[in-house]
Amino acid sequence: MTKGVAGIGKTVLTQKFTLDWAEDKDHKDIQFTFPFTFRELNVLREKKFSLVGLVRHFFSETRAAGISRFEEFQVVFIFDGLDECRLPLDFHNNEILTDVTEISSVDVLLTNLIRGNLLPSARLWITTRPAAANQIPPECVGMVTEVRGFTDPQKEEYFRKRFRDEEHASSLISHIKTSRSLHIMCHIPVFCWITATVLEEMLKTGEGGELPKTLTEMYIHFLVVQSKVKKVKYDGGAETDPHWSPESRKMIESLGKLAFDQLQKGNLIFYESDLTECGIDIRAASVYSGVFTQIFREERGLYQDKVFCFVHLSVQEFLAALHVHLTFFSSGVHLLSEEQTTSLESKRFKPNPDPTCLYQIAVEKALLSPNGNLDLFLRFLLGLSLETNQTLLRGLLTQTGSELTDQSE
Template identity: 25%
Template sequence: MKGRDWPQLLIKPVNYAAVASRVLDGFSDLQLRRLTMLYCQRLEDATAEVACAVAFSLYAKTVISKLEYEQITGADGDKASQLLLKTVLSKEDAKAARAMWQSFTDFRENNAFLKVKRILQEIDDKGDSLHKEINWAPDEVIQDCLVAIHRQHQAILKERNATLALTSFHGWTLEKTFPLDKHFTELLIIPSLRYQEQVQHELLARGREHVEWRKQTLRRELEKVRHHEIFGTSFGKCTRCLYAVISGVAGIGKTTLVQKIVHDWAVGKIYGQFHFLFQFKFRELNIYQDRTSLKQIILDSYPYLEKDLKKVLANTNRILLIFDGLDEFREPIIFPDIQAKSPNSQSKGASHLYPESWCSIPDIIRALFQGQMLPDCSVLVTTRPTALESLQMAPVHLYAEILGFSDAQIKDYFLKFNSDTKVSLEMLTYVEDNAILYTMCYNPSYCWVICSSLEATFTSPRVRDWSPPKTITQLYANYIHNILKNHSREAEEPRQLLLKTGEMAYMGVAEKVIVFGDHHFHRYGLQPSNFLSGFLMQILQKENSLKDVVYSFFHLTVQEFLAALAKFFQTPTPKLSQLLDETSTSRDGRYEIFLQFMAGLSCPATTAQLKDLIGEVPQGNVCKVVDWIKERFESAQGHKIQLLNTLHYLFEAQNKALVQETMGQVRQVDFSFQVMSPVDCYVLAVVLGPCQQLQNLHLFNCSIESWGMKSLKSVLHKCVTVRLSQNRLGDQGVKLLCEALRKPDCQMQTLELWMVNLTDGCVEDLASALSTNVSIRDLNLRDNAFTDHSVPTFLHLVENCSGLLTIDLCNNPFSGVGCQKLKLFEEKLRRTRHGLKIKV
């Protein structure tokens, strides 16, 4: 994106005393109570780690009792903050609330109050408009003449969104249907937006970047938005959030989130301020080639509203419109640049449009955002990150991003997937042991594909003869095999069916087509939508469009796998090199996953399970792909992203000879400043396996934490120089590193661990590991958090690690006495250890 940055979670300089003055002096008791209630949920999250400190401040000011103080301090984390807010709001006067807001200012220098400071910043941004926000009445009674149609509308939306259907491929079970309330798993959503120009595939880039943001969220450095907090809460930049955009990669749960919002509104759980809610999908709006009207598209989806629609639309501030999947809309929505200057401004001089006004769909969306149509109505748009640029100039009040599942939610999903808890736990254990598969599980759609594939494997008698998948390509080969075996009809010819479907899928990848109609099926010799094969019924999702029936692959990666399968098996060997070269040079990254699958299909073990369905693997193509990977490896030297992608190709190929040939002679690997996910670390460790010795491994500032060390510990002993500085390894990460240092054949001579969040808790392990190590020469531990408690252990470490020449302990919080002990010990040993340096 050029010329403009998206909103970021940055703390700008704020005069907190002025903010406190505005809150404490500028609000009446009633207004202050309403303000506290408005921010209540966010304050519970923000004060989870500091509730006891705030409670003590309130107790010292005698605005809460000793018993209330003890109850709060006796509770843990979230419970303590809930009790704190409940206690404050239970007081009849506003003394407790005023004292609490004052304490936030008093504690402003404490880093634990980061979220509270962010709330104070928002209050400063909103200024006087905050009075309007807290005085907005959210529960206005619906007009008598609309009560009946309101109830009918809620009942219909409840029915439409009550169940969540998931397909399973075990035996002959075609579909599992779950009550939405029981199966829906809350997603991690943050009130911000990340954007960067991407050369590589959207899913890969976001997957790597996603790792660090998830950890920040779970460490409470980022706030979380719940599905019922998007509208009518303190989130957002205006007096009341009207226009919200929720972003997330494919399969992350955007549509399911919309379903949950609509269902909960229909049953009266959330957003009572909206009397009518209308839900649309952009892919369905593509059918309107000519001009239409908002009234018409509402009636096409909700025809029973025809008699009452004029009355319904009259009270505009009680209407919520949801548009799902902007990235699937074919036409651009261009906002004038003036809208970028003020989120609350409307286009001056622009003509007003009515719900009956005939115009294009982009005009309708633009008019809704600009307040030219249904002014004061609320609008929610969901989209993939790739389509955000079209909203760059839109007057959006709240941007949010879905990060997917947490570890606990992944476990919950697995347990819900199969009624047999034993099978679910076996599947989960297998996935937890496979870094590639487990990291994919943060994405709900990936989680579903993995569960569907593994369920058939773990519940089948063939499980003893058929190993579960280890790579992404093997996972999808297993997935497609299970569908074809269980759900293809006897009359179907599997090979032709698979290859024709794959050709259609490749066209979609090449031309960015994700929605397919009858004309696509006819073009590739497939049955039209009314007669879809059993196989296609299982890999395609039916979309009941407003005027037509269309289909899309369950997930973009399913489409990409089938596209790779068709091209791998059908492209003549002489033309395959040209195909690989053309797709690998595409700048928008649309072929990145496709190429990963192409690499994976060169592995005989991966394609063996498809042999009975698709025939023998073309050996000429296998050789071409292997040669192409070699060429990519050579050309990627010096280009970190390209090299990292190539390492993934090597891993997917599962070709030991190929890895040996490409990596065996490598002497240096440098990924400094490149974000490394757990999958990247796992892949790097696997491909470095054949190396006898690596002179330099530079992983400086790669966002690696202890999870990365779990994989890398298996190869670090082969490296002469290891640079791991400015990663959040922590004590646990270094304890894993010690396993490499203890190996008898450890070749490590230089180890850099400066600024990696180490404390006294890891020094014993480090000293023990180095006491038997004969290779280490230089150890850099500067800029950590070692104290005088570690000095005796460091002295023991230096004395017993006879080969050590330099240990750098600068910028650790040693006292003057501690530094003196270390320097005196250096002078003592120098007589027998020439060149020894202890830097403090």
């Protein structure tokens, strides 16, 4: 098992392992490597397969090669993103399965594979955020490693590779070093990517002011940059135009609703019908993925249908938190309310709603989550309560300055 916080590079690590194996650079004793993601396995939670059938579903080459047994081979199964798993993983009650050709649910296949009942000769590698690691019984885990992220020299190496222009790269690195908190957070590769996107735009446009110093602040700036790209590149607008145009506001609202609704349902891959429910025109779906290429991408993989996902789970978590925040402060609707009803009126507070209740329920929900899947969502939601961050969002939320209150206490 490999642990690591969000964006630290767990997925890339598994991809590098698989690439090195495929190019015969390493792990030469292994005949087959089968990389799965829990994100994709979630889509099959209602389907039934044998282990051989599941492998053939994802890797059709095994069918073409006529491989029906794996006992005589050295096989590695990679399961990436346990924290994204929405299967029950019921190790205590699931039936025991030992035959790789016997058909059962994906959940039963996984628990038996992990327990060693199914194909005991296989080696398994599971990656996860730390909070979800306890979903696997300790006796099933033979080794635990942790991805620690970039060291200080590696941070510099990343930015110098990202920006070939030496002067440009040095300028960015010196900017980052002026903020201790920003420099520390850059040990997370995905944060480096977002930071590079934001700071490149700030330096290019000559924007002054304080550098973003917190996670939430950086993600807000990232959203602003994407909105500017859409406005200038696709809408023919000027750099000086307000970046929250009615069109970009509508787009953020739709993506935020999609992010929140699907996070609630435990879905990280979406179909066209999910987009329609959130008011995203199917014909415009490709424009969404094209315009917000760094937020939302369109994939054609195993599935006949078009499927969509956010480029990183943290982007979905941020947009979901933003949706809850904007909905609460614009209309007083409490999306985290427990009341099971389709009527928003029942979730609506009195005028001038007190956000303390919103944050309290969010904290309680995050604490009750067994796999920590709301931890980052909560961090973003609380970060959005700061007046400094609300000021950055002014234009998305139409209200007077006096209504923007600092909830940092």
